[in-house]
Amino acid sequence: MIKKHVLAVAASFLISGQLNAQTLADYVNPFIGASTSTADAGVYHGLGKTFPGATTPYGMVQVNPNTITGGDNGSGYSYEHTSIEGFAFTQMSGIGWFGDLGNFLVMPTTGKLNTFSGQLSNPELGYRSTYYKKSEKATAGYYSVFLNKYKVKAEMTAAPHSGIMRFTFPEHQDARIQIDLARRVGGTSTLQYVKVVDDYTIQGWMKCTPDGGGWGNSDGNGDYTVYFYTKFNRPLTSYGVWSANIPEGQNRKREAIESKEYQHLISIADVLPNVKEKEGKHLGFYTGFATHANEQVLLKTGISFVSMDGAKNNLEAEIPDWDFDGVHKQAVKLWNDALSKVTVTGGTKDQKTVFYTALYHTMIDPRIVSDVDGHYNGGDNKPHKPNGFQKRTIFSGWDVFRSQMPLQTIINPSLVNDMINSLVTLGDEKGKNYLERWEFLNSYSGCMLGNPAVSMIADAYAKGIRNYDVKKAYDMSVNSVEKFGNGEKGYTAEGEGFGIAHTLEYAYTDWCVAAMAKALGKTADYEKYNKRGQAYHNIWDVEKAWFRVKDKAGNWTAWPDSGRLKQWYGCMETNPLQQGWFVPHDVAGLAKLIGGNKKMIADMNWMFNKTPDNMMWNDFYNHANEPVHQVPFLFNRLGAPWDTQKWTREITRRAYKNSVEGLVGNEDVGQMSAWYVLAASGIHPICPGDTRQEITSPSFDKTVYKLDKEYAKGETFTIAAKNNSAKNVYIQSARLNGKPYKKCYIDYSDIAAGGYLELTMGPKPSKTWGVTK
Structure with missing residues (x-):
């Protein structure tokens, strides 16, 4: 009987979950980047760290397999793992720090009830299970x-x-669905509550505080409560809870909960049958039943970060019945609608898969965190209802200001408004007067560096995206650069942070404030912050001909033996070579310091030529990390646009693949994929806050951007590449709306106006097109 069941279930994977042919969603491969493996990456940062589970565009819920708790595994899943510990309803995607979420972990089981998941090294212990890899879809x-x-x-x-789950069981007298309420990717929830509401329903919450590890293993200040409302399609005739006796004062951060001692504590948890209501430090819930062969048991859950009533309303509004296939069909429709904002023609099937999966990954975050009725949990831990925007969370600022948010200004400007409103109101609710650089569920995590929210606001304002309190947004931008900046010295010194990285990043966001001030008619502010934007000059060492770290007294620190290739010398996760190109607001000024355009062009080409073919983590052009993402487009500013065309085509070919290892570094919450979407379509900014978009060599014959009528005058903007091929990577000439176009850049206003940009491609560089200023 069991053997027949296995064969039947395996065969069913050939037909279940299939999408209609030719839909955009059909090109999405959620396994791209779904690995945290440091061995495959060759560096401690790992690979893409995406998750393969089910979600909707910018949805609050992600129903996802989890293979591991703890470690540097923010997505909770890694493809090479051979067992699964359960399926969670919340998940982070592509983050490079110790993760969070992974809450409400559900597992269908049979036989003995285990109260702990067990570990990868011994999947037979605990409730985790090995899985049939070919069945994974x-x-x-x-x-x-x-x-x-x-x-x-x-x-x-x-x-x-x-979300809704459907489990097909074998014949068994002791089948079960169990839910680990304490589970959290980067640690544990510190307090849980569960209540049996009726014969089919439970509700409750899981409180996650920094004491339980989580985001950055508590350094990210993750502090949130997940509320749930869950219904089963089988009556709760045999049920109960388990409760581990966690001693007072027990360390509950990541390393502690991974230990054998802690795992032993939860493996001997008290099992309490027929308990209808319970609060505790480490709880789980189970419901048991007998099943016949191929019997389907379903569970559906609403999630809220506001209240149990909010979770109930969310579930009843979205999944009122037990139509699993109907929910799936609606999810696919939502994805097709979202992905239709950018359509490409031409290219290979693999290229289209990479493109639409990249676009898909840009549509995970910043996710909606307000309930269906609009309420959200504010920074003051009170319910709020926003006025005219949807509350969003997970703003991976230092990463996404470069490509992800500029992409959204084209295809989803309302999202940009939402994110700015979310950050500005968060500052008010928390009584802070500055903008957070890496926001996570209302937490000011302080992760990474710079003032990326200032960049996002300056870019949005310059592009006419202004449905937020402009005065507050500007004031908080000013307060941010005053709180985090180069100060009176005009540079960030060693001992105060990563001197090179901070000095350059702060100079750029000072310029962003200057750009806003100029547009707002604030002349004094413009002059002040524009001058501060030139602070990058203050750490340029003429002798070394590169940026160098200064101490507090203004003296140069020791120059490393490996020079500007020295990782972490004055830099965050980079070296001076990689970070040193980051003067996006004054490329001409940087070129002058280096010794002129020709010298800068030669230096950048040297760096690209030294880069390994697979573009994995390296000391040269390191696409796996964000500080270099604008570098390939700098050639456009220096009179060599053919090099921009050459290298962007090389990067799209070498750094993005239709495979689990298809991302050379962390997805970084949409940034890595957004870079590809823009570059592969033929445009990308160098300097958010400036409306200029660089034109480069498209990977596809045609890309059509669908514009938002509330923000743009046009309906679509098309980039067509005539005679495009793997060999014809160089732009020979261009026409915009039928007229000759000689610039290697286009203004955002021309995109928003709608139109048609046609590029004629060829196998050799044109030394005439695009060099006119």
């Missing part, structure tokens, strides 16, 4: 897998605030 809005240990097929799909 992930598409946009759907995930399924066959669990070997329990002979159960697990399927899941999602709505924006809720």
Whole structure:
């Protein structure tokens, strides 16, 4: 009987979850980047760190397989792992720090009840299960897998605030669904509550504080409560809770909960049958039943960060019945609608898969965190209802200001408004007068460096995206650069941070404030911050002909033996070579310091030529890390646009693949993928806050951007590449709306106006097109 069940379930994977042919969602491969493996990456940062589970565009819920708790595994999943510990309803994507979320972990089991998951090294212990790898399927809005240990097929799909799971069981007298309420990717929730509402329903919450590790292993100040409302399609005739006795004062951060001692504590948790209500430090819930072969048992859950009532409303509004296939179909429709904002023609099937998966990954965050009725939990831990915007969270600022947010200004300007409103109101609610650089569920995490929210606001304002309190946004921008900046010295000294990286990043965001001040008619502010934008000069060492770290007294620190290739010398996760190109607001000034355009062009080409072919983490052009993402486009500013065309085509070819290892570094919450979407379509900014978009060699014959009528005058903007091929990577000539166009850049206003940019391609560089200023 069991063997027949396994064969039947395995065969069903050939047809279940399939999408209609030719839909955009059909090109999405959620396994691209779904690995945290440091061995494959060759560096401690790992690979893409994406998740393969089911979600919807910018949805609050992600129903996702989890293979590991703890470690530097922010997505909770890594493809090479051979067992699964359960399926969670919240997840982070592509983050480079110790992760968070991974809450409400559901697992279908049979036989003995285990109260702990066990570990990868010994999957037979605990409730985790090995899985039939060939059965694992992930598409946009759907995930399924066959669990070997329990002979159960697990399927899941999602709505924006809720999700539904369908488990196909074998014949068994002791089948079960169990839910680990304490589970959290980067540690543990510190307090949980569960209540049986009726014969089919439970509700409760999980409180996650820094005491339980989480974001940055508590350094990210992750502090949130997840509320749930869950219904089963089978009556709760046999149920209970388990409760581990966690001693007072027990360390509950990441390293502690990974330890054998802590795992032993939860493995001997008290099992309490028929308990209808319980609060505790480490709880789980289970419901048992007998099943016949191929019997399907379903569970659906609404999630809220506001209240249990909010979770109930979310579920009832989105999944009122038990139509799993209907929810899946709606999820696919949401993805097709979202992905249709950019359509490409031409290219290979793999290229289209990479493109639409990249676009998909840009549509995970910043996610909606308000309930269906609009309420959200504010920075003061009170419910709020926003006026005219949707509350969003997970602003990976230092990463996404470069490509992800500029992409959204074209395809989703309302999202940019939402994010600015979310950050500005958060400052008010928390009683802070500055903008957070890496926001996570209302936490000012302080992660990374610079003032990226200032860049996002300056870019939005310059592009006419202004549906927020402009005065507050400007004032908080000023306060941010005053709180975090180069100060009176005009540079950031060693001992006060990463001197080169901070000095350059602060100079840029000072310029961003200057750009806003000029547009707002604030002349004195413009002069002040424009001057401060030139602070990069203050750490230029003429002798070394590069940026160098100064101490507090203004003296140069020791120059490393490996010179500007020395990782971490004055830099965050980079070296001076990589960070030193970051003067986006004054490329001409940087070129002058270096010794002129020709010398800068030669130096950049030397760096690209030294870069390994696979573009994995390296000391030269390190696409795996954000500080270099504007570098390939600098050639446009220096009179050599053919080099921009050459190298962007090389990067799109070498750094992005249709494979699990298809991202050379962390996805970084949409940034890595947004770079590809823009560059592969033929445009990308150097300097957010400046409306100039660089033109480069498209990977596709045609890309059509669908514009938002509330923000743009036009309906679409098209970039067409005539005679495009793998060899014809160089732009020979261009026409904009039928007229000859000789510039290697285009203004955002021309994009928003709608139109048609046609590029004629060829196999050799044109030394005449695009060199006119």
